Amino acid sequence: MAQPYRTAYHFQPLKNWMNGPMIYKGIYHLFYQYNPESAKWANIAWGHSTSTDLVNWTIHPPALLPSDPFDFNGCWSGSTTILQDGTPAILYTGCVSQKVNLQNLAVPKDPSDPYLVEWIKSPHNPIMTPNEDEKIWFRDPTTAWLGTDRIWRVIIGNKRENRGTALLYKSEDFIHWTEAERPLH
Template sequence: LHLFYQYNPKGATWGNIVWAHSVSKDLINWIPLEPAIYPSKVFDKYGTWSGSATILPGNKPVILYTGIVDVTKHKSKNYAIPANMSDPYLRKWIKPDNNPLIVADKNINKIQFRDPTTAWMGRDGYWRVLVGSVRNHRGKVIMYKSNKNFMKWTKAKHPLHSAQGTGNWECPDFFPVSLKNENGLDTSYDGKDVKHVLKVSFDVTRFDHYTVGTYDTKKDKYFPDNTSIDGWKGLRLDYGN
């Protein structure tokens, strides 16, 4: 098992963020390894912020992460892959030179644009990923699509979901949950008796909230149930800060 997390190797305060990496066989005992991702390229020179991992066909892991490209904190979406798949610890990760994969267009706030989710594949064979953002105090998750090669991404015509007055959305997660059993589902699962969960972190409050609802796979739109409230009055994931 691999755990990646945001970490400041220089102190217990925010800053100098790298991707720390630990491994475990039982989720109890963990072995810390050297950082997997740290600023080293022109597309992440000023920071390597949050993102997610996706397992591609052939059991090949890939990490999508947020790179800080300049002192104004403009952000891009980059990828990293293991340098040696035969290493069970996956100690070393490389960031290919064809990065970045995703950059903000003129209609996107380039500063409030971060934290790509784990990707999922639709019935049409296209990968999808979400990136947190905001426009005029309306928090949203922007969807991007890619063909099977995972390398060329195009912004969808509309966000998967948004909510007025919620401010910038960070660290989104989007995944299916079964209504029939307690087993987890692959992010690409598309079947009966399923609801979807959209979790976001509100930059205004620094709290994580979530809604439960329905994902319309034909329209690529998410609709929270009537019992799920968008915003900081809704369901809260935890009470940490």
């Protein structure tokens, strides 16, 4: 309350900024882009906090830290999805360099833990890679949705010919993704 530029009621991490929500086994989860070391845009990880009432929050260790060749310059924005078997999944943009972004998958180490404290990155990462012309602006996967045809879909933000583009990717198993023939927009 003594800090005039911080919220007094809504959740906010101890410092820096945040990203997105999910409910799992009756527990509210907030995942947010987070630099545990600074308010500067570097070392981007996914912070993680939980609540049972949306007022009182428990801060957990980061869910994702940049550590692998497919994300060593940052675990950038993404989304959470509950898979058909009830397992939560995180799709996120891994920053390889200032010129290459990839899409990656993480799942809870122990899905029976309602607090989802530990996450593991898929051995299949990266699960979506851009073509040569799109690798810089290949980011921000939406929450995936399952169609009536039992095919998963997700939209990846992109830029083509200096215009914002929404690329549609499809998957039968949430691991192997193919780009649709045409962007949605």
